Amino acid sequence: MVTNTRRPALSWAGVAGTAHYEVWLNISRTDYDFAASGNLLDLYTKVAEPTGTTYTPTWDISDRWTYRWFVVAVSGSGARTTSDIRTFSLYLPDIETVNDGVAIVNGARDLDKNGTIEPYEDWRQPVATRTADLLGRMTLEEKAFQMFYNVQSYPMSGWHFGPAQPADLHNVLVSTAATRLGIPPVSAGDTTAGYQTTYPLQSALAAGKDYPLDYRLGDMQRKEELEVGARGTLSPLAEVGTKVLYPRIQEGGGENADVAAAQLRAQVAGLQGGPELNPGSVLATVKHWPGEGAGGEAGIVYDAVTIKYHMIPFRAAIEAGAVNIMPGYAGSSYLDPGGPGAGDSAKILNYLRQNIGYTGLITTDWLPSGAWVNAANAGSDVMGGADPGAVGFTMAGFEAQVPLARINDAVTRILRLKFELGIFDHPYGDPVNGPYRFHQPSYTALANQAARESNTLLKNNGVLPVKLNAGDNIVVAGARATDGAACCIWSSYFHPDYGSLTPLEAIRARAAKAGVNVYQDTGPSPKLAVVAVGEPSYTHATAWVDTQPYLPPDQLAVIQNFKNQGIPVVVVLTLPRPIVISDWNGLADAIVVTYRGGEETGPATAGLLFGDYTPRGKLPWQLPRSLDQVLKPGGTDTVADANESWDLPYDLGATDAQRAEIRAKIDAGQPVPTTYGNPLYPYGAGLTGWN
Known part of the structure; x- marks a missing residue:
């Protein structure tokens, strides 16, 4: 293990007749081909071509646990001889000094406050050594608490349900330093589309198919969380949406498993800052195993064939270095007929371990307290969102009903993950100045770019881009015109701080630059009506009763009213899931689909209407004809x-x-053509120009 330099000297035995050598290193990159299969950790970059048998990098290598490198000897004739792969690890932590009662002894944090540095406290020791040493020092109660949330009330708990205001989070993190062994928690919350800066949901990103941008969005979220010491997120979703009416199809990666897989590789790598969990990572929690997009939260209905399709993005997430997977509420009629939901089904979790080869952490969804013992015994390691103070639950009862070997197995994974995150040595962020680095202009620009690339122009009868004269009038109407929340779900705890523009506000601001007047609902002699319709924000259940898959009559009437007046109509459709639009498709002169486009939905859509950029988004699902x-x-x-x-x-x-x-x-493991069926709009529909 290399611990004394960020520029380690690499050396190798010479090969006779060599003209020069090539040094290949699996450094973290931002230009991976996220659409390609294979472990990102196994991708190498040629970093040098020395003539001698040593090489020292000319730049600082970041902390990571699995560096691999090899050398190719190239002869004068071009013959190539490749060495074996060698490995090293690099960890040079910035040991944090905060007034938390923990002294620094011999350059390490004395977490148990006994005046000496034990193996688990010594950052120079391998992760496996630190993990085994700490596990051996823990009582059964201390171990069990690591499997639970609510560290706010129980400082021995392993997990903090975030997000929280920076000062509040800092106080919680500091409070855990007073525990007997000083084991820090991981703060993770439903920041599924950004921490401070809210970007489009995954289904919207699937309309844009810009995987390098997806990586940058994940990296942006990582940087914002690190500012204040938040080290986890309950995202992304490795789900393919094949159930049209499933409410949470909006959170998944669309209907195309290969697109969802590429998106997962990019987002996991961005959140974790490279191809594996490391001290600069935010822990990604991939969900909802084993693929609720095939049936919903009530029950998954695939069989021995179709399960293969729904496994594609989960396998991709693991290839990208994901080490935390959340099973969902749904059971599987194929994997566990008549059994419970995934989080407490041994058969469903065993499939993940045995058939997929997953070795990382399993964190349940928010199960009731009566299911926690069963979930732990089934193989879940962390009880997601579980409050040890829940009515009717006792930790003593949990310890008595879950075998010690199962608890040790779970806690070993938890501790290993925490050591890999580096939080024993650097547990805090910057609660005072960190928030001033949130939501930078460059971050807003990224969210805007993502919204622009996702926005989809389904049809256009020549009314777009808007070509009106100064003094002309536009009317903006519809249920979503003044709805600033429809852009987002599970939105950032801090999202309201930044005052995202509603569609009406954004269109009015953009129109003013062209001297065009904008009126709400009605106005004098309008040359164009922009009608913003669609489904308001929701999470587990749709906003429309019984998952109604079409516009309600009052929204349809607004479109019809302008059409009856002979006013050209542009429909701006908030589309979190596929719905039937056949009843008004013919009434609209243009249709712009915005999905859940993040906090910049309004400005991005206004820019599209006025031709500030050319549309490029494509539907991530089919739209039903009826x-x-x-x-x-x-x-x-x-x-x-x-x-x-x-x-x-x-x-x-x-x-x-x-x-x-x-x-x-x-x-057969072959790509599925997207041209099957007879939908109103096929998968991938969308104009990439104005005609």
Whole structure:
């Protein structure tokens, strides 16, 4: 293990006849091909071509646990001889000195406050050594508390449910230093689309398909969290949305498993600051295992063939270095017939371990206290959001009903992860000055770029871009015109601080630059009506009753009203999930889809309307032609739980023969063409120009 320099000297035995050598190192990069399969940790960069048998980097290498390198000897004739792969680790922490009662002894934090540095406190020791030493010092109670949240009330707990205001988070982190062994917690919350700066949801990003940008968004969130010592996030989702009406399809990566996989590689690598968890990482929590996009939170319905499709983004996340996976509420009729939800199903969790080869942490979703013992015994390591003070629950009962070997197994993973994050040596952020580095202009620009690239122009009869004269009038109307919250869900705790512009406000500001007047709902002689419609913000259940998959009558009436007056209509559609739009598709002169586009949705959409940039977003799902394409034939289904074939992509209006072809492609591990079925708008629809 290299611990004394960020520029380690590499050396190797010479090879006779060599003209020069090539040195290849798996340094962290920002230009990975995220669409390509394979472990990011196994990707190498040529860093030098020396003639001798030594090389010292000319730049500082960052902390990481798995550096791999090899040398190629190149002869004068061009013959190449490749060495074995060698490895080293690098960890040179900035030991934090905060008034928390922990002294610095021999350059390390004396966490147990006994005046000497034990192996677990010594950052110079390997992670495995530190983990084993600490586990051996812990009581059963201290171990069990590591599996629980709510460190705010129970300082021995392993996890903090964030986000929290910077000063509050700092106070919680400091309070844990007073515990017997000084084990720090990890703060993680539902910051699924940014910590301070809110970017588009994954389904919107799937419309943009800009994976390097997805990486930069994850990296931006990482930097904002590190400012104040938040070290985790309950995201991203490795879900493919094949159930049209599943409410949380808005959080997943669209209908295309390969797009979702590329997005997961990019976001995990961005959040974790490289191809593995390291001291500069924010811990990504990949969810919801084993793929709720195939049926929803009530039950997953894939079989031995179609499960392969839904595993693609989970495998990609692991390839990118994900070491925390959250099982969802849903059970699986295939993996555990008649069994419980994934978090407390041994069969479903065993599939993750044995069939996928996953060795990292498993954190449950927010299960009731009565399920925690079963979840732990099934193989879950952390009880997500679990409060040890819950009514009817006792830690003593948990310790008595969960075998010690199972607790040790879980806590070993937890401690190893915490050592890899470096929080024993640098547990805090900067609660005073860190917030001033939040939400920088460059971060807002990234969110704006992501919204622009996601926005999708479905149709245009020549009314866009807006080409009106100074003094002309526009009317902006519709249920979403003044709804600043529809841009986002699980939005940043701090999102309201930055006052995102509503569509009306953003259009009015942009129109003013052209001398065009904007009126709300009605105005004198309008040359154009912009009608903002769609579904307001929601999380687990849709905002519309029984997951109604079409515009409510009052929203449709606004579109119809302007059309009846002969006023050209641009519909700006907030589209968190596929809905039926056939009843008004013909009324609209142009349709702009904004999805859940983040805090810059308003300005980005206004810019599109006025031609500030060319549209490029593409639909991440098919749009149904009619409700009949969504409901199963025979009348046994209801809108609330319906989709004609929950586990298949591109199947709206598909024939039985087409569905058989889709299944055959999935079974063979081949890409599935996106042209099946008979939807109103196919997957990938969207104009990339104005005509």
